[in-house]
Amino acid sequence: MESILTIRNLTKKFGSLTAVKDLSFTINKGNIYGILGPNGSGKSTTLGIVLNVVNKTAGNFHWFDGNTTTHDALKKVGAIIERPNFYPYMTAAQNLKLVCKIKNVALNNIEEKLEIVGLLDRKNHKFGTFSLGMKQRLAIASALLNDPEILILDEPTNGLDPQGIHQIREIIKQIAAKGTTILLASHLLDEVEKVCTHVVVLRKGIKLYSGRVDEMISSHGFFELKCNKEAELLAFIEKHPAFANVKTENALITAFLKEPLSSENFNKQLFENGIILTHLVQRKESLEEQFLQLTDNQ
Amino acid sequence: MLRLLNLELQKLLLNRTSKILIFISFILPFFVILLSSIKINVFGFFTLELGELGVFNFPIIWHLTTFFASQFKFFFAIVVVSMIGNEYSNKTIKQNLIDGLSKKEFILSKFYAIVFFSLISTVLIGLISLCIGLYYSSYTEFGIIIRETNFLLAYFVKLLGFFSLCLFLGMLVKRSAFALAFLFVLFISEWIIFGLLTWQFDHHVASKIQNFFPLQSMYNLIEQPFQRVAMSKFPEKAELAYDYLVHWHELVIVLGWTALFIFLSFKLLKKRDL
Numbered sequence: 214m215e216s217i218l219t220i221r222n223l224t225k226k227f228g229s230l231t232a233v234k235d236l237s238f239t240i241n242k243g244n245i246y247g248i249l250g251p252n253g254s255g256k257s258t259t260l261g262i263v264l265n266v267v268n269k270t271a272g273n274f275h276w277f278d279g280n281t282t283t284h285d286a287l288k289k290v291g292a293i294i295e296r297p298n299f300y301p302y303m304t305a306a307q308n309l310k311l312v313c314k315i316k317n318v319a320l321n322n323i324e325e326k327l328e329i330v331g332l333l334d335r336k337n338h339k340f341g342t343f344s345l346g347m348k349q350r351l352a353i354a355s356a357l358l359n360d361p362e363i364l365i366l367d368e369p370t371n372g373l374d375p376q377g378i379h380q381i382r383e384i385i386k387q388i389a390a391k392g393t394t395i396l397l398a399s400h401l402l403d404e405v406e407k408v409c410t411h412v413v414v415l416r417k418g419i420k421l422y423s424g425r426v427d428e429m430i431s432s433h434g435f436f437e438l439k440c441n442k443e444a445e446l447l448a449f450i451e452k453h454p455a456f457a458n459v460k461t462e463n464a465l466i467t468a469f470l471k472e473p474l475s476s477e478n479f480n481k482q483l484f485e486n487g488i489i490l491t492h493l494v495q496r497k498e499s500l501e502e503q504f505l506q507l508t509d510n511q
Numbered sequence: 512m513l514r515l516l517n518l519e520l521q522k523l524l525l526n527r528t529s530k531i532l533i534f535i536s537f538i539l540p541f542f543v544i545l546l547s548s549i550k551i552n553v554f555g556f557f558t559l560e561l562g563e564l565g566v567f568n569f570p571i572i573w574h575l576t577t578f579f580a581s582q583f584k585f586f587f588a589i590v591v592v593s594m595i596g597n598e599y600s601n602k603t604i605k606q607n608l609i610d611g612l613s614k615k616e617f618i619l620s621k622f623y624a625i626v627f628f629s630l631i632s633t634v635l636i637g638l639i640s641l642c643i644g645l646y647y648s649s650y651t652e653f654g655i656i657i658r659e660t661n662f663l664l665a666y667f668v669k670l671l672g673f674f675s676l677c678l679f680l681g682m683l684v685k686r687s688a689f690a691l692a693f694l695f696v697l698f699i700s701e702w703i704i705f706g707l708l709t710w711q712f713d714h715h716v717a718s719k720i721q722n723f724f725p726l727q728s729m730y731n732l733i734e735q736p737f738q739r740v741a742m743s744k745f746p747e748k749a750e751l752a753y754d755y756l757v758h759w760h761e762l763v764i765v766l767g768w769t770a771l772f773i774f775l776s777f778k779l780l781k782k783r784d785l
Contacts, residue, residue: 227784261784261785264608264609265608265609265613265614266605266608266609266784266785267784267785268781268782268783268784282613284608284611284612284613284616285611286611287608287609287610287611288610288611290611292609292610294605294606294609296602298601298602298603298605298606299601299603299606300522300525300526300597300601300603301601302525302526302527303525307521307525310521311518311521311522312610314514314517314518314521315518315607315610315611315612316610316611317514317611355610
């Protein structure tokens with residue numbers, strides 16, 4: 214698979230504090246990556262290093278095949294870091310024009326990208342007059358100007374109201390649907406879960422996991438069950454070899470699997486034993502549960 | 512190079528404050544010089560005509576106009592420090608780098624803008640001096656006209672050096688107001704060091720060393736012309752004589768400072784985490 218960003222043994226120290234420690238991972242084309250971690254876990258520092266604004270202490274990284282300089286590679290990258298930064302005295306269109314000049318791309322994309330983020334009618338208004346949501350959307354338009362190979366978003370919904378968060382998510386989904394590689398740093402797990410296929414989990418600058426979202430912990434998921442004959446059901450599950458443990462909460466029985474078992478087979482077995490369910494759901498742990506499990510284990 | 516200059520010009524010319532300051536620092540002096548060359552009647556008592564004093568004669572006019580116009584450089588100095596200060600306060604310096612500008616290109620685009628405005632200012636002052644000179648001067652032989660045109664070169668180098676210093680101070684302290692305060696502190700400390708040197712050694716040695724200080728070396732390029740005007744009026748007074756010519760070593764010192772300031776600005780940006 215074609216790699217876009219390769220990071221090897223990257224370390225960053227701020228004085229005595231180690232913000233990123235010996236971090237290695239690879240971003241491949243076509244996937245949507247999430248960088249997960251609590252505040253201060255080194256997400257923004259890592260992005261800052263690969264985006265040429267923070268100096269690394271040790272290790273190395275390279276963009277694409279490693280034959281381009283970082284600043285030339287960045288012309289093929291779209292990135293938004295924390296707050297949208299533009300010139301307040303310039304209009305939206307003028308700001309985008311400046312970005313086009315920096316990235317060496319034609320100016321005819323500006324209108325199209327403003328349309329995508331819904332700012333076309335405000336293109337001649339000064340950036341200083343925009344609300345935070347609009348500023349963030351302009352930042353996305355700016356990141357899209359060069360039709361980037363990869364879009365990097367650092368906390369894109371931070372500080373936005375629910376409507377703004379929704380708008381940004383919709384835009385990200387649209388972009389992802391076009392096959393653009395996306396790297397999304399966030400501490401909002403549910404945001405990452407909704408869009409990402411792969412995750413890198415960081416804590417205190419150390420990588421805990423990197424890989425597919427659904428392989429984050431070795432688990433076969435669990436069943437959520439309801440039944441009128443609760444005691445019989447519980448006794449059946451106790452004896453069943455596929456289950457590890459059971460817990461009951463408000464008449465909802467949660468049974469955790471230790472080996473694969475399809476809901477179809479399980480339901481059939483129960484029916485044959487005269488137990489009829491009123492509620493059957495097979496689920497995997499949510500990203501939040503997996504994340505907490507992962508960070509607790511270490 | 513054109514791309515970088517173009518970037519910086521867009522940043523400057525769309526900002527109203529810097530547009531006004533650029534106007535004041537480059538266009539205003541020409542109006543003032545132009546006005547002063549017109550015959551002014553002071554309330555009917557007497558007519559003031561500077562042309563009559565012979566100050567618009569070639570070659571002294573080159574000295575006079577470049578000295579006068581260089582006093583306006585302070586306005587563009589504000590533009591230079593604020594073009595760095597604004598990048599930091601708007602955090603657009605970070606965004607520029609993320610968008611794919613290298614740190615070297617960032618410094619170069621600022622430097623090209625400085626060269627561009629210094630060059631325009633030099634060309635304008637050259638043209639206006641030539642016109643006024645041709646109109647007023649008693650001597651219009653080609654050989655006399657081009658004598659001392661090296662004041663124009665000195666003017667260009669002086670602006671270049673001074674603005675490079677401002678660029679460096681802007682990069683160093685990141686805030687426009689502090690950078691200007693720093694400039695003032697530098698001015699004072701040059702004199703304090705000069706005083707200390709005089710006290711330690713003697714006046715002659717101290718002033719030799721002082722000629723290498725950044726601000727003093729820039730001043731040395733174009734010294735005040737009033738004494739020279741007086742000299743031409745009273746040629747018999749030998750104590751008025753002083754060295755007002757532009758010397759090559761003076762140009763080299765200022766160009767050395769310019770290179771150092773730009774290099775240090777780049778090193779500073781390279782080392783910094785934004």
